[in-house]
Amino acid sequence: MSAGARPFGERLAGAIDATGRLCVGIDPHPGLLTSWGLSDDATGLREFSLRVVEALAGSVAALKPQAAFYERHGSAGIAVLEETIAAARSAGVLTIVDAKRGDIGSTMQGYADAFLREGSPLAGDAVTLSPYLGFGSLAPAIDTALAVGRGVFVLCLTSNPEGASVQLARSDTDEGRSVAATIARAAAALNAEELAAGGDPGASRSLGSVGLVVGATIGEAARAAGVDLVGVRGPLLMPGVGAQGGSAQSVRAVVGEAWQQVLASSSREVLGAGPSADDLRSAAARAAASLA
């Protein structure tokens, strides 16, 4: 899909309405390449990625290629990531490039140019960002995304157990709020501005283009951290479904009233059903049905 006039949040809401709340991560782990009968090199990576796009386009709301598994193959792997993004665009499925970038503002513009600028071969429809140099340092990426109808997902409450030691810490500079709550409030302010500018300040089903990453495995952490997920008014990318132990039930328990914002994500559990396209589609359909 060519980014442009329609905001990312609106395009994602349309994809969720059409196909359900599932995103499938394209995480070509070496073990998965082997179990699919493919070589652990750029040729195997290409075959794996294009098969996933072909099998799942049209039946999931988004695909999320994990940049790490392309970068480990060097420049040939990055070329495959570019080809995967282009194939998904041609197939009409949204892509979230999982690159988790974050740096000082001036360098952040470089990442924005790579992952969000119109015409960049590494630009999907959205990118994951890490806010631990300060949410404000992400401004060049967020500004670039919003200007061209792309989106971002900012890490807020991650699925890994180590995340809590940083994300639940209380800030000295933001009235004692948790780090996660500070991040969520910053995203909420940007979404309120975007939705108001789009003439849709009140509609509860609208989604802004600044999403948060909230793990499917975090239990009560959003409440403990004082994070108002409904108030964010942006999509909640929820990895951890499947291999990390998360499920539709755990997603519901984490988000409560914010269900309409959920985009649950699963990688290994779906990919492990391959290489047959039918088996991949069945695994994705089972995961999507549990989220209906």
Ligand SMILES: O=C(O)c1cc(=O)[nH]c(=O)n1[C@@H]1O[C@H](COP(=O)(O)O)[C@@H](O)[C@H]1O
């Ligand atoms: O940003 C992410 O997608 C992400 C954030 C997070 O908190 N936890 C998390 O697992 N992820 C990513 O989601 C994917 C999870 O893969 P599976 O555990 O195989 O479903 C990996 O690519 C992770 O890097």
